[in-house]
Amino acid sequence: MSDREEIWIVDRFEGERAVLERALHERLEVPRALLPARAQEGDALRVTIRTADGESRLSIVRDEAETRRRAGEAGRILQDLKRRDPGGDVKL
C-alpha cells in the first residue's frame, strides 16, 4: 500500500464539471459531485491517492491553509504590480 499527496486547485466550474489544475499546464476534469460540497473556485484541494492491490482511491479535502497561502502569494504580487500602474488612459 502506498499513499501520495497532491495539491489540486479548482480552476473553474462548467455546469456539473469541475476543471482542476493538477500542475502548471496540466488540468483534469471531474464531476463536481466528487469534490467536497463547499468547494469553490480558487480552492486548494489536498488529494490523497492511496494505491493498494493494484487499485487507486482518491480522497479529496479542502485545504484552507494552502488556499490562504496561495491567495496571499498572488495578492502580494498583484499589490506590487498595482503600485506600478501609471494611471489614466493609455496611448500605444
Add this chain to the structure above:
Amino acid sequence: MGDGGVRHLLRRAAIGLLLAAAACAPRRSPAPSASGTLELRFLDVGQGDAALIRNGGKAVLVDAGPTDAIAGKLRALGVDSLGVAVATHNHSDHIGGMDAVLASFPVRFYLDNGDPANTRIQRTVLQLVRDRGVTYLQATDRTIEVGDARIRVVPSPVRDRPADQNDHSVALLLERGAFKALLTGDSERREMEGLLHKALATDVDVFKAPHHGSRTGILEGWLERIRPEVVVISVAAHNDYGHPHAEALAAYQTAGAHVFRTDRDGDVIVTVDAAGCYEVRTAHGGPASVARGGPAACAPPPLKESLP
C-alpha cells in the same frame, strides 16, 4: 422609431444584402490589410478565448487561449510585439497560454481583473509580468488608444464574490469611426445586468458571445439593448460542456445576428476602415467577405461587381 432605430434597420439591410451577394459571388482577393485597416481577429484556440486587435502598427491581445499554441499563432500572423495583453479574467481557458506570450514577445502593458485565482498559471503569469518589467494596468474605467481606434476598459460592476471569476470579467468596447465591438469575457447574468445599468453600449456591430456561447451569457433585455449584427462564439468542437448551448444560439438567431463560430469557421476576421465600415472573413471560408456592415454610407458593392 428614433434615429438609432432607423440606423439599425439601415445597417441590417446593408448586411443582409451583402450576405445574399456573397452567397453567389466568386472568391475575391483578400481585403487589403495595409495600414489604415483595423483588424479584429478571433483566433481559433479550441475551448478558450483569444482575440487579436491590430491597428496602425500596434497590437493588443485579449486573452491567450488554453495552451502555449497561441505564441505560434501570433508569430505566424507576423506579430513581433504587443502593446497590451489583456486577461479578461483568470480562468485557464483564457490565460493558459499567457505565460508563453509573455515569454515570447515584448509586451508593454498587462491588464487583468486584479483578482487572485490561486492557480499556478496565474502565479506564473504575474511573476513574468513583474520580472519582465511589463507595466501593469488595473481594470479601471480607462481608454487605450490603438492608432485611431480606442478600447474602452470597463471593470466588472460585480465585486461582492471574489471567487467568481466569470462575473469579474473585464469588458472591452472597441471603437473606430462608427464601428463598435463588445467583448465581455465570460460574463454571466449578474455582470451583464450591471453592464446594462451602466448603459455600456447600444447598436454594436460585433459582439463576442460570453462564455463560449453558454446559456449563462443570455440575459433578457441584453441583446435588445446591444443589438449586435455579428456574434462570434469562441468554442471547440465536441467540447465537454455542450457549448454553445442551444438556448444561446436561438437567442442570437432571434436577435437577427449573423453567428460565426471558431469551431466551424476557424479564425473569424473583422476588418474595419476609418469610417467604421467593416467586413467579416473566416479562415475556413477563404478570402471572400461573408458579411459586411457599418454606417448607412457603407453600402455593399453593386451586385455586378461580384459577377465574373
